[in-house]
Amino acid sequence: MPRVSGKLVKQAARVSPLLPYLLRANPSLAQAQQELKWIQAELPKHQWKNAVKRRNAYEPLQYILESQPFGSLDIICEKGVLIPRWETEEWCLKLSSVLSILGKKNLSILDSCTGTGCIPLLLNYELNQLANLNSHIRAFDISSDAYRLSKRNHQAYSSLHPSSATNIKFIQANLFSESIVSHVGIQCADLITSNPPYIPAHHYHKSVGLDGISRSVREYEPAEALIGHMEFYEALINNLVKPLSASGFVFELGYQEQADYVYRMLKDTEEWRVGVLKDSASNIRCVLGWKSNSPMRVLGQLCSSIYS
Amino acid sequence: MLAYHRASQRLIQSLSNLHQKFYFSTTASINSIPKKNKLPPRPKWLIKEEEIDEKFIKGGRGPGGQKINKSNSKVQLTHLPTGIVVTCQYSRSQESNRKRAREILALRLDEQQNGEKSRTSIVNERKTKLKQSKTKKANRKYRNLQEEKNNQLVENENSDQSELSPEEEFELFLKQYSKEKEIEVEKDESNDNNNNNDNDK
Numbered sequence: 001m002p003r004v005s006g007k008l009v010k011q012a013a014r015v016s017p018l019l020p021y022l023l024r025a026n027p028s029l030a031q032a033q034q035e036l037k038w039i040q041a042e043l044p045k046h047q048w049k050n051a052v053k054r055r056n057a058y059e060p061l062q063y064i065l066e067s068q069p070f071g072s073l074d075i076i077c078e079k080g081v082l083i084p085r086w087e088t089e090e091w092c093l094k095l096s097s098v099l100s101i102l103g104k105k106n107l108s109i110l111d112s113c114t115g116t117g118c119i120p121l122l123l124n125y126e127l128n129q130l131a132n133l134n135s136h137i138r139a140f141d142i143s144s145d146a147y148r149l150s151k152r153n154h155q156a157y158s159s160l161h162p163s164s165a166t167n168i169k170f171i172q173a174n175l176f177s178e179s180i181v182s183h184v185g186i187q188c189a190d191l192i193t194s195n196p197p198y199i200p201a202h203h204y205h206k207s208v209g210l211d212g213i214s215r216s217v218r219e220y221e222p223a224e225a226l227i228g229h230m231e232f233y234e235a236l237i238n239n240l241v242k243p244l245s246a247s248g249f250v251f252e253l254g255y256q257e258q259a260d261y262v263y264r265m266l267k268d269t270e271e272w273r274v275g276v277l278k279d280s281a282s283n284i285r286c287v288l289g290w291k292s293n294s295p296m297r298v299l300g301q302l303c304s305s306i307y308s
Numbered sequence: 309m310l311a312y313h314r315a316s317q318r319l320i321q322s323l324s325n326l327h328q329k330f331y332f333s334t335t336a337s338i339n340s341i342p343k344k345n346k347l348p349p350r351p352k353w354l355i356k357e358e359e360i361d362e363k364f365i366k367g368g369r370g371p372g373g374q375k376i377n378k379s380n381s382k383v384q385l386t387h388l389p390t391g392i393v394v395t396c397q398y399s400r401s402q403e404s405n406r407k408r409a410r411e412i413l414a415l416r417l418d419e420q421q422n423g424e425k426s427r428t429s430i431v432n433e434r435k436t437k438l439k440q441s442k443t444k445k446a447n448r449k450y451r452n453l454q455e456e457k458n459n460q461l462v463e464n465e466n467s468d469q470s471e472l473s474p475e476e477e478f479e480l481f482l483k484q485y486s487k488e489k490e491i492e493v494e495k496d497e498s499n500d501n502n503n504n505n506d507n508d509k
Contacts, residue, residue, distance in 0.1 A: 031380060038379075038400055061379040069381075069401030086364070086381055086402060087373050199374055213375040226374050254373050280364045283372050 021052035025061075025216065035061060042067075058216040071122045076153050080145040082225035084118040087279045088195055088252060091286050091302075092119055094277075095193070095250055096126035098298045100133070107135040108186065110244065112175050112194040112236060114139035115225060117150030119193055120168055121157050128164035138184055140173040143224060147172040175235050181243045189244040191296060194236055195252040197228030230261050233287075237265050241289070248296030249289045250277075259287040263307045275303030341437045348427045351418040355410050361386040364402065365395070383409045392416050 004023045012019035012029060018039075022032040039051050042065050051064050062068040062077040069075075070084045071093055077083050099107070107127070111120040120139040127133045141147055150170045158165030173183045175196075199213060204227050206212025217226070233251060241249055253259060259276045266272040266289060277286040288303055290296040300306060365382040372378075382397035383405040394416060396409035418426040 034380060034397060060377050062377070065400075069399070069403065072403055082374070083377055085373055086378065089402065090364075195374075197374070203375075208371060208376065211371070213371075214377065217375065217377050221377070252373065254371070254375065279372060281372050285373065 018048055018052045021056040025055050025058055038065065059220055060216050063220060068116075068118075070118045071125065073118070073122055073125055073157065075116050075118045075121070076149065076156060077116065078145070078149050079220065080222055081143070081149045082115045082146075082221055084116055087281075087283075087285050088119065089122070090279055091250065091252070091277060092122045093126070094302055095299075096123055098301055099123075099127055099191075100131040102295060102298050103131070103133065104295050105133050105135075107133065107191060108189045109135055109137045109191045109193065110184065110186065110189045110240065110246075111137070111139035112192065112240060113196045113225075113232075114141045114150055114170070115146050115195070117153045117170060119195060120170075121153060123193070124164055124168045125157070125161065128167045129161050135167060137168040138171065138186060139168070140171040140175075140184060142172070142174045143222070144172060145222075146225075175232070175239060178239075180239050186244065189240075189246045190248065190294075192236065192240050192244070192246045192249040193251070194232075194249075196232035196236065197224065197226050198232070198252065198254045198258060199226045200229045200255075201227050230258065233258055233262050234265070237262065247291040247294035248299050250299065250302075251287050252285060253287055254284075256284055259284065262287045262289065267307075273297070273300065273306060275300060275306035277302050278304045341441065342430060342434050344434075347434070348425075348430055350411060351414045351427060352411070354414045354417040354421070359388050360410075360413070361388060362406070381405055385409045385413050387413055387417065390417070390420065392420075 004020075008023060008029060009020045012023055012032060015029075015033065016036060019029075019032055019036055022035050023029075026032040026035055035055070036052070038061070039048060039055075043051055054064050055061060060083055062083045063079050066077055067074050068077050068084050070089050075084055109120070109123060111123075114120060117139055120137045124135070124137050127135045128137075139150065141150065147170065154165065154168065154170055157168075171184060173180055177183065203211050204213060204218070204223070208214050213226070233253070236249070236251060240246065251262065256276075259274075263274040266274055271291045271293060272289055273292050274287065274289045276284055277288060279285040286302075288299045290299045363384045363386075365384055370376070379400060380397055381400065381402035382395055383402065384393065384395045386393050392413065394409055394413045396405045396412060398408060399405050415426075415428050419428050423429070
């Protein structure tokens with residue numbers, strides 16, 4: 001982390017005595033001011049000082065404010081559970097828009113490694129609250145912290161949108177267990193979504209400049225939600241997609257080789273098509289698959305490139 | 309003579325009409341602060357999604373996803389036909405920033421297309437007029453207060469003059485009393501005179 005210059009600190013102190021604390025996490029004064037505005041808007045006055053001090057120690061703003069906007073929803077965030085990212089929000093909204101246009105009722109959707117529950121809750125809101133498609137959504141996570149938080153988020157959701165809250169169910173389960181399908185309690189699913197841990201262990205301890213991760217993420221967000229590689233995609237295909245005879249999937253990822261790996265797993269089956277989606281920062285972000293004879297072929301519209 | 313009379317009457321009438329018109333128009337322009345619920349609507353119809361290039365600025369390129377946790381969600385819209393660029397990052401929510409950026413862009417397009425009749429200029433006009441009328445009212449209020457104060461001061465001065473010490477008042481009373489006495493004495497005298505006259509008769 002580059003040292004914050006004394007000049008900038010003085011400049012910030014002139015605006016507000018709280019502002020210099022935010023400079024370590026925000027390289028520019030304008031960004032720091034923006035964060036201070038959010039802190040002052042969302043927290044009571046007596047917590048401001050403590051909040052900026054926590055931010056000075058690189059704690060993520062979402063843990064301090066205890067929430068992160070996700071689509072039209074506000075997701076509660078807690079230490080120990082991964083904070084929803086804007087990239088996830090982006091593909092989730094794209095996915096729900098093509099599914100709403102498809103307009104197929106009674107879809108069965110399963111979300112693995114759900115964390116806060118942001119993906120299933122946003123899909124539920126878009127498909128069942130707005131488009132009235134009566135989809136059945138289940139979501140699970142191995143971590144008990146995540147399970148508890150997803151239940152809390154579900155409760156918050158149902159107080160705002162009680163009519164669609166019953167279409168979704170959260171479970172605590174392990175993706176790698178052989179009995180995962182019976183544990184989840186469904187025989188088949190149309191669509192599997194997931195944002196599994198996808199940072200290889202050798203990148204986890206490096207800095208951003210060296211393909212690594214930012215200090216704030218390493219020090220505050222749970223490693224078990226971050227460190228992972230091919231084994232997760234293998235388990236998602238073998239333990240969920242195949243046994244549930246799903247006809248489509250969307251998995252978030254961070255590397256081209258992870259998408260290639262998924263493609264290689266399904267290459268030999270005639271019916272599967274696989275493509276990748278880029279986020280608006282033009283980084284590769286998702287691998288998508290669909291059976292070419294199923295309604296899930298609409299997923300092809302989301303892809304920037306399709307394997308052939 | 310008759311023709312002349314008619315002509316002059318017409319002239320007077322037209323003059324008074326003119327006066328009325330003039331008078332009417334001035335009061336109208338002063339008093340016509342547009343009502344808040346009668347402002348032109350937000351020009352959302354000017355936004356056509358196919359004419360917009362939308363970008364999400366997350367502070368430069370580089371890795372994203374789980375590796376980094378960005379809290380800002382700046383939205384930048386470029387209106388392709390005119391080249392107007394608008395950014396918005398007032399909220400943490402990308403959704404509300406997208407909505408707000410579109411509202412801002414719509415207002416900018418409205419300004420460009422409708423000039424003085426655009427929503428922004430009418431809203432601004434309303435604001436200045438409200439301010440003017442507020443200062444006017446305030447001025448009027450303080451002028452009245454000042455006048456009242458002045459009047460009171462004058463009255464106080466007058467009453468100061470009319471106020472008398474008890475001794476003076478007593479003297480005044482005595483004077484009045486003695487005057488009354490005199491009148492009574494005079495009356496008696498006159499009565500006496502009358503009597504005398506009677507006697508004379």
